[in-house]
Amino acid sequence: YKDERVTVAPPKQREEGWSKIRNAAGMLFQMPGTRAARKGKDQPRDGAVPIRGVRGDLPVRFAPEGAVPGDRIVGIIQPGTGITIYPIQSPALQAFDDQPERWIDVRWDIDERTKERFPARISVTAINAPGSLADIAQVVASNDANIHTLSMIRTAPDFTEMLIDLEVWDLKHLNRLLSQLKDNSSVSDARRVNG
Structure with a gap:
């Protein structure tokens, strides 16, 4: 297997992600219950809302079992540390079933040319x-x-x-x-x- 990814100048980063959280690791964020519709490929998303108590520079990390582009994913707000990304099928998410306010809808927004693993x-x-x-x-x-x-x-x-x-x-x-x-x-x- 040989991946044909090429080295190119990184694309210009958008200032903020889907929920006014800065783009992190090629992901877009949305609070449950809000709607976001994309009018065009390069147009901003509607329905982005600030997340109460969440700064725009909040760190994003992956759960120990990891998540890879192509997985359905969800974010869990970890007070004092940031957002942890889990694959939707992770059994670890059961620990947060009674805390819906910590769940954030997350989707991948990866440039195909990215060199990130x-x-x-x-x-x-x-x-x-x-x-x-x-x-x-x-x-x-x-x-x-x-x-x-x-x-x-x-x-x-x-x-x-x-x-x-x-x-x-x-x-x-x-x-x-x-x-x-x-x-x-x-x-x-x-x-x-x-x-």
Whole structure:
């Protein structure tokens, strides 16, 4: 796999995002219950409302399991720290079910030419044999992804299970990587972890 992204001058940043929160990591924000309609591709969105108690320079970070372009995502306001972005299927969101005022509708607004990678966590079960980890690393490298961290969570005489935090371009890239890991003879199972 070779990603054909090219290095270009970054596009001029818009001053503010969807809810008057400055654009962060290529995302647009909207409070639940408000409507925003786009009149034209380059025209501002209607319905943007300031979020009470939220500054325009509020930091945005990803939940530990990560979110990648292509995922449906939601933001949770973390008092004193900013907004944390979760994939909508994350079980961690259940902790905020009784706090609807902290939920923010978020969507991706990524320039296709961006060179930014996004975090994703996967679980890989592999044969416990010499060279298995090298095989996995080779598949990741040949797919133009990056291993950020790796931890062995369970080891048996014949198999080992590991958690791998990756950096990938988008959901399509992640799915292609998982498919190729599953096709590798050293790997018994490979799947995304969402919480």
